[in-house]
Amino acid sequence: MITATGVELRAGSRILLDGATLRIQPGDRIGLVGRNGAGKTTSLKVLAGEGEPHAGEVRRTGELGYLPQDPREGDLSVTAKDRVLSARGLDKLMRDMEKAQASMAELVDDAARDKAINRYARLEERFASLGGYAAESEAARICSNLGLADRVLAQTLQTLSGGQRRRVELARILFAAAEAGAGGKSETILLLDEPTNHLDADSINWLRGFLKQHDGGLVVISHDVELLADVVNKVWFLDATRGELDLYNMGWQRYLDARATDEKRRRRERANAEKKASALQQQAAKLGAKATKAVAAKNMARRAEQMLSALEDTRQADKVARIKFPEPAPCGRTPLTAEGLSKSYGSLEIFTGVDLAVDRGSKVVVLGLNGAGKTTLLRLLGGMETPDTGSVVPGHGLRLGYYAQEHETLDHDASVWENIRHLAPDTGAQELRNLLGSFLFTGEQLDQPAGTLSGGEKTRLALAGLVSSAANVLLLDEPTNNLDPASRAQVLDALRSFAGAVVLVTHDPGAVEALEPERVILLPDGTEDHWSADYLELVQLA
Template structure:
């Protein structure tokens, strides 16, 4: 075991964030820490690293535990270049390299006596073995690989760290941690500031990481690829799940259903017993009163189940266009844009039609946001034309939330832009986006990133546009809010063009993917997974399973055939053939009828067994035993899958 936490508690003033929390982390475990925004995930990380002190509880660490921590916006100051800063990350390798170089020079000195030479050789040999165990000879290539993997091109290796942006410094901080290879790596939103290519590289790296990982992330696709356990932080406590994020969702739903059913069934039984007790007491005879008292004692001994708590606060979003657009929504004709010597796209042509849901992807700096700004008339293309279709009304979600006035309150922000709304309507709207009570009078400047995101979504919903431009709409939203947004967009009848690094989100929303690469747009039908598959096929056609193109038809292919088909001309032969075909058809019909009867019997038996399992799940013996209830639930699920298969086969035979 690397780390253990027992009865940990932490509060801000009187607001308990963590309460009697316990957990442990073993070697090589890869754990996701899941929870709503504000649940205390980052607080827990800061306590584990010693940045915050708990109000109560103990933390036990393995002796000599090497712990690494990446904060959400990890920044640092350095006078070194990007490459030198990263190279110095593993101090032991750098120190050994210098010592070995010094000893090498000493061994070459001609003035050494035999004893001195042997001592130097012995020391060199010991240090060399340690250097080799640390993979010191491949360290330089490892540094290069990590820099490139996280999106730093080789021509920027000598760039001073001081000139990097905040996001680039966070990437560099992540690179340093990966080089140091700590026993336990705590990562708070590690995919922030990474493009899709870098995220894919990171998840492959972490999947093979020889150490333990504890990760806070809203990237569900990333979590599915990397983690093998999930800790859910809710109401100051942790619940534990084995498996990746998708498996966690399934198990969480089962647990919630079982817990709610167990609680309701127990309440029903308590009410029944109480009614019996009340009836016995009402008879007002000694023996009935004694029975009532006896039952009451038994009832009081029952261990009462607590009502299951659910963090069910979620936004209520529904996007609906005020007016339908025409079929042609947008046409880009020969669009080009450059900044100085940097050309982002050239002679770009692309069309978008009503109902399209298109993900715009590409590496950081490829020009995605620039293209959005051109569509918004915030920038002018160097050449080309942007044509909007008939009745097209754009609603724009800006990841920087520049459309929000930081000096306004939430209430004023809505009231100023939508003056026809009443006070009650504004409050109801803001409540739907989880702003209630005095929250509506907060200054926008005091809001978190997630809160600004919710307010921007509220304004976009009110705008009722029929063409949504979304620039990183899931940034800063917690997992529940992301799912609510996805459901709203899936049911939206208008057109969507969006930029996102959230592959799970792209998979749910996109019907087409447009990649901005090599100065142009390349389109792929389908969602993100389809895009990856088809792009791989285009790049590696030999290994993709694609067939070679068919050769053009020749004159020989098109000429009439001069082959003569044999024909007996005998009616008897035709009659015999017809009789055989009829016999085969009757046999097939009998077989089909027999199979139908068998399927109907199997359906009856399976439905009867499912009913029996439902009764078992409702029994006290089962609903109070999680393992037994889970086992029966799995049996029921398997039977329901079989039942569906039987019905599908029966439909085909009918």
């Protein structure tokens, strides 16, 4: 159970949440919603104990599973399989059993062999008490349903993409929660921040079913409306205007209706109160001209002020970033070429012999199963990594813009302002301030470290950097992740109208339709083909 009392959260001097009191207990499946930047991710971090409130107290009892937006760092030398199994302590046990088994076969001394046999028996007994091979099979099933193939599980975390590491972490959390519920009801509280990012359609469907059956508590941040409608039985709306958390003890559709009713009520109450206050102020002004009525006039004016101050703020319409890519810088006919690219991590070959020519204004989609090397290809094209063989050849006038799904182009320790200055060093200060304002960064938020921004805000900042670059070739890796529906629509509109070339990696069919691609590159084989609508159904599976 998690209980929060009088919690206040801030981003700099901006109050995100003011004096919230709430509780999460088994059976609660809560959707935490609100616009990008309202403080949802910050709230979840504090509930998970990975951040401290500015004021108030958070108490936690029982097991907790927390999935942040960004992959956690840690020991990246372990395999993905061991990371998942470590949720129940099975990884170390299995390694110890393998060592004991090897000792039993190698030892020639009877006493030493008997000692190894006894050690193996103790380990095996402990292994069985934790579920044994059935638990290992259960972990493999969870991983498979999240699109983690056996070859991926055999790799070390350092060789995986950010999206793959995030799915490994999700598998680990769900594996731990499944153990807690074995033979009874689970009391594990799951705190999941955008759990469907990097998942294909089949994995998302499976995850919905898992979460619906989870007996413990759940708080989920998601822009996947179908997941919210299918899973949650309560909704917490974080209102950025009022800095308050509105609690709705109902499912998604009833919540939408109730919130619309609440907003109408607030607007009606404010309109009525403003009308009454205005009448009081007018009457006070008339009475104030007469010395004998001065006290009555002051009382009326004070009452009008009290009426207005007691009103709840009405929710302002969410602002939307104005995303529009400028006219690209002039370039030659083929600004970017790649020849014979190959990349391996250790003994694992990602792809080999990939050729690509990006013509001026062309639109290309890269497809492939998770782990096929889509992000790796973009990193090679963007100069973030070096190919094992082959080369990337810049053409005449190439100006490259790279959007990384894990936002590694941002300096998380630097402020919003420092980041945009670095991304656009030749642009004037006022022009950059205007640009940031159009992406909803103003005032003290310019001094906020980029690492403290929400996923959606990091996306907006990275896109602002692209806009400032006047790039003629954009490399976009999952540009619609973490965006609310309104911001996503703006990104798609910007893609439609961009006159430069684009190489796009995405699981979002809407992004592909907006791009109207001419060609598709299929990884890991590197096959190139003309785009057709037949490929669209592969986008969510990729």
